[in-house]
Amino acid sequence: MSDAREYIEPVVIDRDADSPEQSEKPIETEKTVDNSDNSVIHSEDIHDADDPRSAIAEKHARKQRAELGIDEPEARPDALVTVKINGKERQVSQSKVDAAGGLDVYQKRLAAEDKLQEVSLEKKAIEAQKSKLQREAEEFKRWQQQQIQRLAQEKQTLAANAGNATGQPQQGIKPDTALKDLVRKHREALFDGDDDRADELMVQIQRYGAGPKPPPINEREIEHRTYQRIQQRLAQEQAHRDLAKAQQDFSSQYGDIVGDDRLFQMADQETIRLKNQNPSWSDRQVIMQAGENVRQWRDQMMGVDSRSVSGDKTQAKRGMSSARAASGRSPSRPQPRPSTPSEYVESLRASRGQDI
Amino acid sequence: MTGTAMYLGASAEMETAADYTIEKAKLGVEAENFLSTSLGRYLLDRSEVEVERLMRELVDTPTENTDANNRIRNQIAVARQFRDWVTEAIAEGRIAHDELREREAYE
Numbered sequence: 001m002s003d004a005r006e007y008i009e010p011v012v013i014d015r016d017a018d019s020p021e022q023s024e025k026p027i028e029t030e031k032t033v034d035n036s037d038n039s040v041i042h043s044e045d046i047h048d049a050d051d052p053r054s055a056i057a058e059k060h061a062r063k064q065r066a067e068l069g070i071d072e073p074e075a076r077p078d079a080l081v082t083v084k085i086n087g088k089e090r091q092v093s094q095s096k097v098d099a100a101g102g103l104d105v106y107q108k109r110l111a112a113e114d115k116l117q118e119v120s121l122e123k124k125a126i127e128a129q130k131s132k133l134q135r136e137a138e139e140f141k142r143w144q145q146q147q148i149q150r151l152a153q154e155k156q157t158l159a160a161n162a163g164n165a166t167g168q169p170q171q172g173i174k175p176d177t178a179l180k181d182l183v184r185k186h187r188e189a190l191f192d193g194d195d196d197r198a199d200e201l202m203v204q205i206q207r208y209g210a211g212p213k214p215p216p217i218n219e220r221e222i223e224h225r226t227y228q229r230i231q232q233r234l235a236q237e238q239a240h241r242d243l244a245k246a247q248q249d250f251s252s253q254y255g256d257i258v259g260d261d262r263l264f265q266m267a268d269q270e271t272i273r274l275k276n277q278n279p280s281w282s283d284r285q286v287i288m289q290a291g292e293n294v295r296q297w298r299d300q301m302m303g304v305d306s307r308s309v310s311g312d313k314t315q316a317k318r319g320m321s322s323a324r325a326a327s328g329r330s331p332s333r334p335q336p337r338p339s340t341p342s343e344y345v346e347s348l349r350a351s352r353g354q355d356i
Numbered sequence: 357m358t359g360t361a362m363y364l365g366a367s368a369e370m371e372t373a374a375d376y377t378i379e380k381a382k383l384g385v386e387a388e389n390f391l392s393t394s395l396g397r398y399l400l401d402r403s404e405v406e407v408e409r410l411m412r413e414l415v416d417t418p419t420e421n422t423d424a425n426n427r428i429r430n431q432i433a434v435a436r437q438f439r440d441w442v443t444e445a446i447a448e449g450r451i452a453h454d455e456l457r458e459r460e461a462y463e
Contacts, residue, residue, distance in 0.1 A: 341374070342456035345381040352389045 085110045087252040122241075129237065137230050144222050151217055179208050239283075246284035254291035256336055257298075262344045267294045269351050297350065301343055302336065374459075377452045384449010387442050399438055406435040 079094040085107060092106070100106035186201035250258070257263045270290035274281065281289075339347070346356045390396040410432045417424045 340456075340460050341378050341381075342453060342460055345378070345385065345453050345456065348382065348385045352385065352392070354385065354388055 083107050083110070086114055087255060126241075130234075133230055133234060137226065140226055141223070144219075144226065148217050148219060148222075179205065182208065243283045246287045249284075250287050250291055253288075254295065257291055257294055260338060262339055262347070263294055263298060266297075266347050266351055267291055270294055273351065297347065298336070298339065301339070301346070377455055380452035381449050381456060384446050384452065387445035387449065391442060391446075396442075400442070403435055403438045407432055410435060 080091045081094050081097050081103070082089055083092055083097070083103060083106060084090075090110075097103055097106045100109055182201055182205050186198055186205060189195075189198035189201060254267070257267050267290045270293055271286050274286045274289055274293075278286070349356050391400060410428055414425065414428045414432070417428060419425070
């Protein structure tokens with residue numbers, strides 16, 4: 001019995017093949033076929049069902065298709081679906097949505113991931129800023145120490161100069177008449193044997209050139225002031241970050257107000273009014289309450305219940321249906337009617353407490 | 357086209373007029389708001405006090421003294437200017453607001 005391998009040529013796998021047909025190309029052999037009846041022999045005739053080469057060829061073809069990732073039946077292109085994550089619309093494949101367990105679950109998961117990423121980025125930025133401020137504080141402390149040492153050395157120098165009672169004028173300093181007088185009296189007291197008098201005069205001579213005493217250096221006070229300054233700076237930066245975050249949240253939650261210039265102006269003035277009425281409120285509270293007040297006023301003017309338009313987002317999401325693969329888009333919410341000029345003027349009057 | 361023209365569907369000339377009406381209405385609101393502030397009330401009271409004082413002075417001035425009469429009358433007119441200007445702005449603002457409502461009602 002002949003070895004089947006005699007009849008098999010090595011299979012060259014074409015990894016760039018992009019069609020199943022190439023992988024299914026039949027393996028041609030050089031087998032001698034019986035052509036005694038002069039019939040036309042085609043290459044596909046070689047593949048007999050009972051021919052072991054066919055089985056081996058089919059096995060190689062399957063392996064090749066698996067390596068190329070070609071499925072049977074042929075995979076259809078994945079449809080795109082529009083999902084809304086944190087107020088922003090994205091196009092994602094239907095398969096991903098299905099794999100996640102549905103549109104709602106997918107949206108929630110992505111929204112949570114976005115928020116987590118945002119929070120981790122903010123945390124990193126805060127940590128970086130904190131370490132930077134700590135380094136600056138340490139550098140400032142080192143500089144302070146150097147200043148303290150320098151001042152201490154100067155103090156010693158001044159004390160040394162004031163203690164020079166030889167009567168000889170120092171370099172660059174004109175001899176003072178009063179000092180000379182003191183030195184003379186001190187000499188006379190020594191000659192007279194009046195020690196007490198001589199000691200008093202010596203003390204006066206020492207104090208004479210010293211000038212006003214420099215204030216004592218309080219290291220603790222310097223450290224305390226430095227610490228307070230750093231704390232104030234950190235608090236200011238935190239307040240700026242909180243304000244920026246509140247403004248960002250306002251843009252996402254009250255996009256309809258931000259998109260309308262007049263409503264936005266109303267909300268801006270409302271923030272001033274609320275801040276004057278409630279000085280203890282944080283910037284975030286003022287901004288969000290202003291947005292809510294403007295939205296409620298607008299909905300009252302248009303005769304719309306605010307809860308049905310914007311209020312309970314959870315209820316809105318539960319009522320949302322999954323996007324159909326054929327359309328790939330979820331129905332959009334109808335945009336509120338823009339306010340008319342007279343309504344705008346009425347809103348100005350209302351915000352100032354005037355009669356409409 | 358501006359947002360105002362978008363509401364009125366107006367031509368370029370009317371667009372300018374519509375903007376002007378809105379600006380007058382806004383000015384009226386600002387003027388009324390100004391009178392509700394401390395400074396506005398103070399100026400208004402000062403104006404009224406000055407007018408009252410000048411009126412008393414006018415009553416006490418002899419009729420034949422035309423120069424003094426004219427001087428006092430001029431001073432009264434000046435003292436009333438501030439009140440007149442502010443109330444005029446408020447009134448025109450209200451009228452402009454009514455005009456806007458009427459236009460929108462007919463659209």
